Amino acid sequence: MLHSHVTPAIVLRARSLGESDKIVSFLTETHGKVTGIAKGAKRSRKRFVNSLEPFSLVNLCFRDRLQNSLAFIIASDLLRSFKQLATTLEKISFASYIVEVTDGLIGERDENPLVFRHLRDGLGYLDEHGASLRFLTAFELKLLQLAGYQPLLDRCKRCGKDRRDRLTDRWHFSPRDGGILCETCSRWTKEILPLAAKALEVLVDLQVERSTTFPCMLLSSSVVKEIRFVMQRFIQFHMDREIKSSSFLNDFSIM
Numbered sequence: 133m134l135h136s137h138v139t140p141a142i143v144l145r146a147r148s149l150g151e152s153d154k155i156v157s158f159l160t161e162t163h164g165k166v167t168g169i170a171k172g173a174k175r176s177r178k179r180f181v182n183s184l185e186p187f188s189l190v191n192l193c194f195r196d197r198l199q200n201s202l203a204f205i206i207a208s209d210l211l212r213s214f215k216q217l218a219t220t221l222e223k224i225s226f227a228s229y230i231v232e233v234t235d236g237l238i239g240e241r242d243e244n245p246l247v248f249r250h251l252r253d254g255l256g257y258l259d260e261h262g263a264s265l266r267f268l269t270a271f272e273l274k275l276l277q278l279a280g281y282q283p284l285l286d287r288c289k290r291c292g293k294d295r296r297d298r299l300t301d302r303w304h305f306s307p308r309d310g311g312i313l314c315e316t317c318s319r320w321t322k323e324i325l326p327l328a329a330k331a332l333e334v335l336v337d338l339q340v341e342r343s344t345t346f347p348c349m350l351l352s353s354s355v356v357k358e359i360r361f362v363m364q365r366f367i368q369f370h371m372d373r374e375i376k377s378s379s380f381l382n383d384f385s386i387m
């Protein structure tokens with residue numbers, strides 16, 4: 133029999149399988165993303181007391197199975213349920229979004245303890261504070277960095293022209309290039325997204341400082357829209373699928 137492993141983990145998603153089982157995906161601290169079968173999870177609540185709900189932080193015990201990509205979930209003990217997340221639609225929506233994009237950017241068994249901690253801290257922040265697009269954008273930028281997709285925002289990805297030398301230029305973001313392009317380089321490129329100087333400045337600030345706590349800034353709604361559009365399109369490019377929980381974000385216009 134294969135060894136069992138014990139690790140802190142966050143429940144990403146769960147679905148029913150037949151009458152009594154569940155298939156559950158976790159982001160673990162030590163084994164990356166682990167998807168497994170929880171036998172009898174719908175009937176016997178003893179081994180899985182409230183610990184298979186999305187967003188829960190648990191202590192997971194699992195073992196791999198020979199010739200089967202699904203792990204066997206032995207037990208899952210609740211460490212923290214982030215109870216406040218369920219109190220408002222806004223918090224649930226933001227939590228669903230950060231869980232979905234983390235899930236989408238991290239592959240099965242991609243070991244990355246820093247991503248685990250980032251998601252845990254992100255859910256903790258949402259649980260204790262209000263949700264804001266500023267928090268969300270900072271979360272995304274840090275996640276992209278930890279997952280190996282950090283966008284280049286201070287100079288042209290192709291020719292290296294510095295953003296601060298060309299503040300009046302019309303800059304664009306290219307998801308395919310993974311960074312900003314100057315006016316000249318973007319002229320010949322398809323699938324680029326406009327990024328006004330102000331929007332770019334906010335993104336650079338959030339990428340460098342990563343502070344989610346400073347007060348809201350007054351930004352025009354077009355700047356907020358550009359920032360959100362760039363972030364979502366870039367993440368989607370790397371996820372290679374639609375972000376299902378993103379539609380609610382369009383209702384927010386304050387950063």
Ligand SMILES: [Zn+2]
Binds near residue numbers: 289292293315317
């Ligand atoms: Zn250039």
